[in-house]
Amino acid sequence: xxxxxxxxxxxxxxxxxxxxxxxxxxxxxxxxxxxxxxxxxxxxxxxxxxxxxxxxxxxxxxxxxxxxxxxxxxxxxxxxxxxxxxxxxxxxxxx
Amino acid sequence: xxxxxxxxxxxxxxxxxxxxxxxxxxxxxxxxxxxxxxxxxxxxxxxxxxxxxxxxxxxxxxxxxxxxxxxxxxxxxxxxxxxxxxxxxxxxxxxxxxxxxxxxxxxxxxxxxxxxxxxxxxxxxxxxxxxxxxxxxxxxxxxxxxxxxxxxxxxxxxxxxxxxxxxxxxxxxxxxxxxxxxxxxxxxxxxxxxxxxxxxxxxxxxxxxxxxxxxxxxxxxxxxxxxxxxxxxxxxxxxxxxxxxxxxxxxxxxxxxxxxxxxxxxxxxxxxxxxxxxxxxxxxxxxxxxxxxxxxxxxxxxxxxxxxxxxxxxxxxxxxxxxxxxxxxxxxxxxxxxxxxxxxxxxxxxxxxxxxxxxxxxxxxxxxxxxxxxxxxxxxxxxxxxxxxxxxxxxxxxxxxxxxxxxxxxxxxxxxxxxxxxxxxxxxxxxxxxxxxxxxxxxxxxxxxxxxxxxxxxxxxxxxxxxxxxxxxxxxxxxxxxxxxxxxxxxxxxxxxxxxxxxxxxxxxxxxxxxxxxxxxxxxxxxxxxxxxxxxxxxxxxxxxxxxxxxxxxxxxxxxxxxxxxxxxxxxxxxxxxxxxxxxxxxxxxxxxxxxxxxxxxxxxxxxxxx
Numbered sequence: 030x031x032x033x034x035x036x037x038x039x040x041x042x043x044x045x046x047x048x049x050x051x052x053x054x055x056x057x058x059x060x061x062x063x064x065x066x067x068x069x070x071x072x073x074x075x076x077x078x079x080x081x082x083x084x085x086x087x088x089x090x091x092x093x094x095x096x097x098x099x100x101x102x103x104x105x106x107x108x109x110x111x112x113x114x115x116x117x118x119x120x121x122x123x124x
Numbered sequence: 125x126x127x128x129x130x131x132x133x134x135x136x137x138x139x140x141x142x143x144x145x146x147x148x149x150x151x152x153x154x155x156x157x158x159x160x161x162x163x164x165x166x167x168x169x170x171x172x173x174x175x176x177x178x179x180x181x182x183x184x185x186x187x188x189x190x191x192x193x194x195x196x197x198x199x200x201x202x203x204x205x206x207x208x209x210x211x212x213x214x215x216x217x218x219x220x221x222x223x224x225x226x227x228x229x230x231x232x233x234x235x236x237x238x239x240x241x242x243x244x245x246x247x248x249x250x251x252x253x254x255x256x257x258x259x260x261x262x263x264x265x266x267x268x269x270x271x272x273x274x275x276x277x278x279x280x281x282x283x284x285x286x287x288x289x290x291x292x293x294x295x296x297x298x299x300x301x302x303x304x305x306x307x308x309x310x311x312x313x314x315x316x317x318x319x320x321x322x323x324x325x326x327x328x329x330x331x332x333x334x335x336x337x338x339x340x341x342x343x344x345x346x347x348x349x350x351x352x353x354x355x356x357x358x359x360x361x362x363x364x365x366x367x368x369x370x371x372x373x374x375x376x377x378x379x380x381x382x383x384x385x386x387x388x389x390x391x392x393x394x395x396x397x398x399x400x401x402x403x404x405x406x407x408x409x410x411x412x413x414x415x416x417x418x419x420x421x422x423x424x425x426x427x428x429x430x431x432x433x434x435x436x437x438x439x440x441x442x443x444x445x446x447x448x449x450x451x452x453x454x455x456x457x458x459x460x461x462x463x464x465x466x467x468x469x470x471x472x473x474x475x476x477x478x479x480x481x482x483x484x485x486x487x488x489x490x491x492x493x494x495x496x497x498x499x500x501x502x503x504x505x506x507x508x509x510x511x512x513x514x515x516x517x518x519x520x521x522x523x524x525x526x527x528x529x530x531x532x533x534x535x536x537x538x539x540x541x542x543x544x545x546x547x548x549x550x551x552x553x554x555x556x557x558x559x560x561x562x563x564x565x566x567x568x569x570x571x572x573x574x575x576x577x578x579x580x581x582x583x584x585x586x587x588x589x590x591x592x593x594x595x596x597x598x599x600x601x602x603x604x605x606x607x608x609x610x611x612x613x614x615x616x617x618x619x620x621x622x623x624x625x626x627x628x629x630x631x632x633x634x635x636x637x638x639x640x641x642x643x644x645x646x647x648x649x650x651x652x653x654x655x656x657x658x659x660x661x662x663x664x665x666x667x668x669x670x671x672x673x674x675x676x677x678x679x680x681x682x683x684x685x686x687x688x689x690x691x692x693x694x695x696x697x698x699x700x701x702x703x704x705x706x707x708x709x710x711x712x713x714x715x716x717x718x719x720x721x722x723x724x725x726x727x728x729x730x731x732x733x734x735x
Contacts, residue, residue, distance in 0.1 A: 051277055055226045082226060083235045083262060086277050089269040 066102025409441025446677020
């Protein structure tokens with residue numbers, strides 16, 4: 030188990046057909062609200078709060094882009110797992 | 125013409141509502157969802173919050189002002205939740221319901237919520253002012269995104285801010301979009317996602333909207349509901365009044381305000397075609413376009429702008445892309461796309477269509493349409509100015525980047541290069557010079573590319589028709605761009621409502637110009653295709669067959685109907701009709717003859733053109 034001080038990171042590829050679009054961003058924010066750790070997403074050196082739909086959309090992560098999810102806090106392992114699951118398996122239609 | 129000064133003038137002086145006493149007023153926009161609807165307009169007014177009160181508050185007012193803001197946000201969220209509850213699982217748009225969740229979440233998003241509170245607390249702005257500033261800042265950040273869909277999401281946050289502003293300003297109107305009478309055609313300057321998701325299928329039968337493009341919410345919802353929609357109409361909301369009869373033809377992007385009975389009749393027929401034959405027509409899409417006697421076969425291709433449109437084109441039976449407009453890649457951004465980005469876009473379209481041909485048109489805009497710092501002088505008449513190939517030849521670096529990207533992408537499919545707005549032979553020579561330089565550079569760098577690429581020109585300037593025989597010796601193919609050719613040849617700006625009644629594809633001069641090009645093509649062994657709306661309108665098809673065009677490129681939605689028509693006629697009867705038409709003097713006379721000819725052969729299908 031990681032301590033609160035430890036920062037966890039995982040690199041992910043956005044593979045949904047139309048990138049990190051509004052529906053996935055909404056799902057991600059909803060999911061991350063269940064955790065208490067700090068979660069951020071990094072793309073090309075830009076880091077945004079994973080609980081901000083605007084932040085996630087402004088990353089402009091199109092299909093095939095690599096992003097890095099970072100978490101720090103008590104449930105950070107689970108938060109990263111959940112985040113990756115949504116990025117890797119949720120291929121919803123964009124709207 | 126594309127942006128004539130006359131149009132600009134009328135735009136600025138028309139601010140008071142143009143009285144709707146004009147019959148058959150035709151406005152063109154972007155057809156984003158196909159089909160024809162005829163109904164009564166309901167104008168959804170957007171109460172403008174652009175002029176929100178602005179004042180500096182006193183330090184002691186800060187916390188009550190923040191509370192005022194948070195209360196308004198809470199109320200906005202409650203209303204959105206209410207709207208969401210009103211859309212149950214069997215609502216046709218239930219799958220889009222989550223857009224309301226997104227809106228609620230945007231209300232609470234730290235960039236908006238905390239950003240506004242900070243502005244109130246540190247800048248001493250009142251809540252309305254703070255919101256406007258924060259929204260402007262956020263939408264500006266979205267403007268820099270290259271992806272069109274993601275960039276368009278700036279509108280979502282704009283509507284969220286507007287919702288809160290309305291509450292603060294005491295404007296308590298929800299649009300009545302969910303309680304409209306049957307046969308309503310929704311006309312608006314812009315529609316928010318919360319508006320569109322409440323549309324009831326059965327009451328709303330069409331959309332006509334000033335703003336937006338193919339990825340706006342209105343477009344996405346309309347496709348989901350399978351009702352026709354046109355966006356990008358610019359000023360329709362000012363021209364139409366609630367209760368006006370309006371025709372919306374989503375396949376051609378045409379709106380007709382106050383149609384006369386004859387026009388309504390013709391569109392009813394067109395509507396029938398959609399209703400009854402849409403499915404069977406789609407089956408025609410899969411068949412080749414060969415005349416019933418087997419004499420003539422025409423390649424049917426699609427015009428596209430966005431990568432997304434490739435799928436629609438293929439599902440409707442396109443045999444390649446006859447016109448890939450690349451402007452979309454360049455517009456609405458601060459820096460032009462680099463070679464890699466362009467390469468990637470072209471590669472995707474080429475590989476998806478392989479082995480069918482993709483004709484990529486090099487940049488076809490004027491400096492007025494792209495915002496880069498090209499240091500171009502202001503032009504009084506941009507339509508006749510430094511645009512398209514002229515602009516590219518004056519900025520070779522710019523042009524070369526695009527040519528290099530195309531040459532490299534050509535490895536992934538069957539690529540043809542199309543040069544727009546050629547008006548004299550030296551432009552072809554110069555363009556080829558840049559093309560050869562690009563090839564040499566790529567070869568020197570050891571990059572993979574196609575050397576033997578086919579080069580064609582868009583025949584759209586009357587001077588190119590006049591010297592077509594000379595140009596034919598320089599190129600591999602001609603593509604007739606009818607939209608501009610007609611405007612330049614007839615000296616008519618078709619978006620100018622004072623003169624657009626003169627715009628007619630069947631004007632004898634237009635037909636003669638086309639014949640001149642096809643004759644040259646046949647004599648010189650140069651393939652002649654046609655892109656532009658003329659190629660997709662069934663009424664023109666018998667003549668285009670008679671003139672011997674090799675390829676017709678059109679809006680994807682028109683393909684099945686055009687293929688059905690071609691498969692149902694004989695080449696000799698088309699040639700006879702063409703011969704007759706060339707004896708006639710007036711466009712109306714010609715149109716009447718062709719429509720009668722078509723009706724006699726297809727009493728059930730009514731391949732009648734629009735207006």
